[in-house]
Amino acid sequence: MPRLTVAQALVTFLARQWSERDGVRRRLVPACFGIFGHGNVAGVGEALASTDVDLPYHLCRTEQGMVHTAAAYARMTDRMSTLACTTSIGPGATNLVTGAAGATINRLPVLLLPGDIFATRVANPVLQELEDPRSYDVSVTDALRPVSRYFDRINRPEQLPAALLAAMRVLTDPVETGAVTLALPQDVQAEAYDWPAELFAERVWHVPRPRPDRAAVDRAARVVTAARRPLLVAGGGVVYSGACDALRRFAEAHGVPVAETQAGKGALPHDHPLALGALGVSGTTAANTVAADADLVIGVGTRYSDFTTASGTLFGDGARFVNLNVTGFDAAKLSGTQVVGDAREGLAALDAACAGWATAAAYRDEVTELTRRWTAVADAARRSAPDARPTQTAVIGAVNEAAGPRDVVVCAAGSMPGDLHRLWRGVDPKSYHVEYGYSCMGYEIAGGIGVKLAAPEREVFVLVGDGSYLMLPSELVTAVAEGVKLVVVLVDNQGFASIGRLSESVGAQRLGTAYTDRAGDPLPVDLGANAASFGADLIRADSTAQLRDALARARASERTTVVHVRTDPMEAGPEGGAWWDVPVAEVSTTAAARAARAGYEAGRKARRNHLRPG
Ligand SMILES: Cc1ncc(C[n+]2csc(CCOP(=O)(O)OP(=O)(O)O)c2C)c(N)n1
Ligand SMILES: [Mg+2]
DSSP states (O other): OOEEEHHHHHHHHHTTEEEEETTEEEESSOOEEEOOOTTTIIIIIHHHHHOOSSOOEEEOSOHHHHHHHHHHHHHHTTTSOOOEEEEOSTHHHHTTHHHHHHHHHTTOOEEEEEEESOSSOTTOSOTTOOOOTTOTTOOGGGGGSTTOSEEEEOOSGGGHHHHHHHHHHHHHOTTTOSEEEEEEEHHHHTOEEEOOGGGGSOEEEEOOOOOOOHHHHHHHHHHHHTOSSEEEEEOHHHHHTTOHHHHHHHHHHHTOOEEEOTTTTTSSOTTSTTEEEEOGGGOOHHHHHHHHHOSEEEEESOOOOHHHHTTTTSSOTTOEEEEEESSHHHHTGGGOEEEESOHHHHHHHHHHHTTTOOOOHHHHHHHHHHHHHHHHHHHHHTOOOTTSOOOHHHHHHHHHHHSOTTOEEEEOSSSHHHHHHHHOOOSOGGGEEEOOSSOOTTHHHHHHHHHHHHOTTSOEEEEEEHHHHHHSTTHHHHHHHHTOOOEEEEEEOSBOHHHHHHHHHTTOTTTTOBOBOTTSOBOOOOHHHHHHHTTOEEEEEOSHHHHHHHHHHHHHOSSOEEEEEEOOTTOOOOOOOOOOOOOOOSSOSSHHHHHHHHHHHHHHTTOOOOOSOO
């Protein structure tokens, strides 16, 4: 019966957890990120310092950032591995909420270990305690409940073993995974207990590949083989399941074109004859045209966000849906025929059940022609003259060309995710890492750290807007301190190009979307100098030729390098013509808003119910 504190037991346990799928074993929680305060320094902090186990500690600069880092790490490992995040009580704990929501929405495992107020309550109110007059049972960590897929508060040592097992199960369950929170009252963390030795045995969490029900596959095959204009929508689940080869086999055997969501991008190599590329609001004309006329949508591993369905306007009234998803919750969407199971297993089963069926050559020729037309548009957008200031889409073209096929591009918010979705060309799904479930400004650098830690052999290009940079630049210091090499391309357009454009389209007149002083003049702010002051190497690029040179140097360097490039916020890249539902003021004193409202009402008429029984 080893006698350890709760925190020492926790750390010892975590160092002995493994995940396994397809015979590949890896550490489930190989490292811990954190920031210490009075709520965890004597508990988890002491345990990490004194316990002789393999659980390296990394100091981050913001709690939100470390959750993004953990989520990115999990995404990069196809959810087989994640990082633990330890915080103090109070603001350290609540700083986790945004990252936790992002992880849960993106269905990515992260393990959060916030400190909490005394379980004994003898010292309360402690520094940073909420003090809810209705109940002393409430603490700020309760804010993590709705954004956690498992939440527990360890009020007694005896509660720890069952909570740990439950936490590991949720982290490794593809159906339930997301943020897992174990709130740790600061007195309990330091309390000693005689633990059963079995708690610390090595444990392997087998990540299942649930096979879909035979009858469900047969039902789906009947729907699929009746289709003439099918479209397969590949979501993130295809990538996490390692189903890209199965997807390609299915598409080729049956002549089904494939469009991709943000998380599914790269499921097929960009130059595959059946690859339509990006779908939806951030999609291409090719994918969106095929979607509009599709009589069947086969959604694989997608949650059908509004960006994918163009807020319910993308697919026609006559479209039927077959949804293959590991979660019944997603499979049931749009009233689809449900196939609940692992994407790889499900695609193989559906492939066999559809044997002998294929689309007509004329349909595939249409796909080829639409793709050819979009590619010409994209080619033009990805270029700009060598001595000219690059457009944002030319920045993307330059980064894409500077990056090797296995290098990774990371982005999350602003106008770049849409341009990237449409214009980035990759052959490896792991080379495209755009967080677009939560589209959280500030994810970029922190996420880049997680990507690089999970795949140190790859170069990581973080594309970050000036707005997103200002939200969480501090994680650049973490990258420098931890020796995690990033190439950060800081695309500075002096404000919010994305929201500026959106603001104009809804009649809000770009209010508050440009970084200027009260008089409307440019600010004396130098973000490049800011990055250099954090210890990153800085290269400024004022022309496309300089940008190409800067990217090559940054890639070759061993140090984190920021390439600072200025762009024009009024320049927009080519779009795919899909609608997005952002409700416009129903009454307004301005003509701009009234005109926008008329456009909005016309737009929403195209929304379909998609209630036809699957
Ligand atoms: C944390 C957070 N706050 C607000 C938003 C809403 N939002 C989306 S994009 C954006 C502006 C992003 O600015 P920048 O990074 O400079 O990119 P740009 O739009 O200029 O391309 C804002 C405010 C968000 N996505 N995340
Ligand atoms: Mg900007």
